[in-house]
Amino acid sequence: MENIVASIRSCTASRDLEQARSIHARVLEGEHRDNTLLANLLMKMYGRCGCPGEARKIFDATLHPNAYSWSILIAAYAFNGQLDLARQVLESMREPDVVSWTALLTGYAQNGDLDSAQTIFDSMPVRNVVSWTAMITGYAQLGQFLKAELLFKAMPERNIVSWTAMVSAYAQNRHLQEARALFDSMPEKNVVTYNAMIQAYADAREIDEARALFDRMPSRNVASWNVMLKTYAEAGLVDKTENLFRDMPEKDTVSWNIVIQSYFSSTKIEKARQAFAEMPRPDVVTSNIMIAGFVQNGHLEDARRIFDGRSSQLDIVSWNTIISAYAQRGDFAVAQELFDSMTHRTKITWNALFSAYAQHRRLEEAKLLFDRMPHERSTEIWNALAAAYVHDSRFNEAKRLFDEMPERDVFSWTGMVAAYTTSGNLDLARRMFDSMPDKDLVAWNSMIAAHCRVGNVDDVLRLYTGLLLAGTVPDEVTFTTVLGASSHAGLLREGLAYFVSMTLDHRIMPLQRHYRCVIDLLGRSGLLLDAEQLLKGLPYNFAADDIAGAAFLGACKTHRDVDRGAQVAREVIDMDAKDDTPYVLLSSIYSGRRAV
Template identity: 35%
Template structure:
């Protein structure tokens, strides 16, 4: 029996249907099924190859897309445009430009695509040069609109409007491109003015205006626009619905949803997302069950909802019931296990995901990094087929948080391109691990590379300045933050208060605080701690009262600041009253740090018995800080017996710390007990404790100079030692006078 022959027409129909299948699978994220159809095809045409290249690129598999593109037997302009679009959408402008220049023949879409690519990457000069290469008569409407949209998106509104009016012929896309620039950049005053000047509008124009007001949370204005739309479409309804849901007005969102003249799947998904965003998961699940049609977005949204409220078993049941497994849904459940640090379960889900996208890989890498399992994070990173900026930055941050700065630097230096987050991850790592000078140096390098610092950069570098008391550098950072528009950022302002306080410029710290638009508990605590560390006890108490009057409830950190201030200023009664009011008036439970402040306060004025009784009656275990404060008081008031007991307790906490034993040794020496001095010295040697050289630093002409106490060859050392000796004598005299005056 001869095999059945099919006609060319039938063969073309089969290929056409298979091409459609590839496209559908790619759109729904089912890339493995698209690959299976492609591999099983007996006949392929250029459309087949183009569809598969598009499928790979839409699922983030650019290297496979490029390999297939290179293998296409007969490339047409669509083939070239598809690959250029793939690079463009994924931010690879240089690769897109290389292909564009190699194209044997370009159409209007090729030019518009490349102009858009440059505009999207922020390189508007290159986009404009490309635009100008086209003769005016050869510039299609698409090219004009791409250039206008590029200017508008990058907030270059003047140029966008000027180009708009230079166009030989404008269409609705032209007008709406400028309007979109205003609304998507949240410039609603100028956007509304432009909307009023538009000679023609369509429903897209109205929807852009509506979306702009929703973006900035102006729901009253958004509603006024919504009711004015001549013929609102589904997008109009869904945009308004999203506005209500995003601002927590789920009841209003549901009321609008029920009024909709027609509901498509997007409408149902928007309402479902509204419930999930506001953590009304059970109500969302009821809506999910009422849906006559569901897609991957529906399933992923409800699965993510149960993950967010910690109901991972319900999320798993839904994932198992899903008709086909979607990588986004699987990643949502996987992230739930990552959140509770159950990396073994997360990895089991990861192993069964057939088509992993870059988000999926990044979730796993971030999970291992957060758990400190950097070897496994690195192993996954190296196995990734395609890495994005988030992948690299996650690894840098993970190594930095674990104190592995050499590894963090290695990853950073491997990167071919870095963004602000890359620099911030490294700079914050240096600051967190005590490498303050490295933090400042890398900030300078960041500026040289023309990367713009953000609020996080300024907060980290100011923290580094604080720790080395680099006042002049901090002042320069203050000026730069003001120029960059970050001075009203809460984190930056709080960091400035701390920096100025620790550099002894408390009036500057107060000025920063007074100029803040919004303050939080951290702002108050930073100012209180600043006055406390600068010895201004009365002002610290006044600020504390001001804070309470403003309606900000003090926390544990607040009380450490005010009790420390009372201790340094000798305000015993005020300190005791505040300590008692912590629990009674503010429901703040004292910690060991609060008890240490009280021991220091009582011990400073010679009330050693009360201080010791307070330690014995503590409802929590005393720590090294408490016993250290008591030992210091014993040395100050020459109580060798209690001092020896405190030193023994301290040895249990800090067996290798020499400063406590030195304090005890000095106490015995002052009483002439040289046998005890020798015993302490021998005990230190037996434990292998060696006194570490002290280190100080000072800023001179924008240079931070450090000094080690055991390096006698340092610059002007003899003068430094003489000055220190004089200061020590003055400090001792002041302490003696202060102790007598306090007793009186």
């Protein structure tokens, strides 16, 4: 019986459903099939493997369920988010004990429903330290560490678990000093407490502090080593990760997975392959790391070999990764074949293949998959298909899809505005834009740019003013369009005002394209000296900017200031004799003078 108990507990930790069913079958065939302890352990195992219905079947078949049987069933439902069923179990109990109440309370807290958790906590006839700790942990995980702190201070008694939970609460909310102060004030510490504090330093990227505390630990378990190993790995310190892994007195599956992931992240593909070959007990997480690692590093064939060779240790993540990889590569026949062979698909599976079809403009396949989706389509999916139609210039189909959307967000509206501006239909674009319940910067920029393209400078400037009045903050793209429109219209005063406002009011540092617009504006306005001074004062080598130079020399030709243009052209030639642009412009300037 000891062996079967160990197997059940191991499977509970690994959450391997296939193994869980195999173990359950062995129990049913053995002499201990009516043992309540084994029944309880099997219920917990199925709960952790995501099958609370199986846990319920075992509970119903148990001849003599005890108080723990009820609590485990409640926990199985709660762990899988089936809180109504968990509550029904509690309410069907004759006299729920504190363990059962705490199991339900923990379920609500872990699922983020802290209002219901608090209601249960307040109504509990008896609370224990586990109940208090569950509430502290729940508030901490949602970032409400002040409530967690108040509960901790109000606890009638604390144990090492509650102290550790509060250390983690501070750490999760980036209060590292408070976490360390509480850690130092603890009346006693165990290895879990040390691990929590090391994790706090790791989350804050205080790697040296994490290592110093790790070195001072009176005793360590494999989790301690794994925390430090993961700290190095996530910081990209692959050599330190490798050395620490080599020094570990005991390694578990998590240790191997961390080091393999570290190798892939640092593109040490062969080392990852070697570690996988040496790993004693790879699990489903290992399979996912290997498949994703090979895919991300461009080794799809290797990923497929892992996928095909470990069919018994794959989950939905494995399938989604390999399907996405083939689809993104454009190998849709294989992606579709894998998709069709799946017995169970999630929303992510459908979305991954659909998005790849849409991005590659395989619109017929995308629409077919869109129509087949069994779940409610998200707004993002509707937007992706509409955008694919727009990119393929199928504007009527994009509009039809837009009209059918059950819900629209700002991206839905902006996509249609962009569609109409791209097709040159400014009237429809403007009507769509004016109908938008919320306008984002992309929509404003799209409308401003569309009017600029057709030379409607007055509309460009009116839209820019409207953008500011709406409280929208312009960006570099906005100013490129507004400055360009000002330059082409010869609006010197307005253009210079926008350029000054860009830096003073909006704290946007001018880019090369903004300087080009202002040089062109000054040149068109005949302010050649100012244009020359700006050109020579650019924060980058003006000789390398063909466009700004061409604008300036073109202005010199237009305003017949041949000497100034020739002097600047010669300076450009001196700095970069290989560039033939100034020679062409200089020739054009002189030919212009001869023609006068």
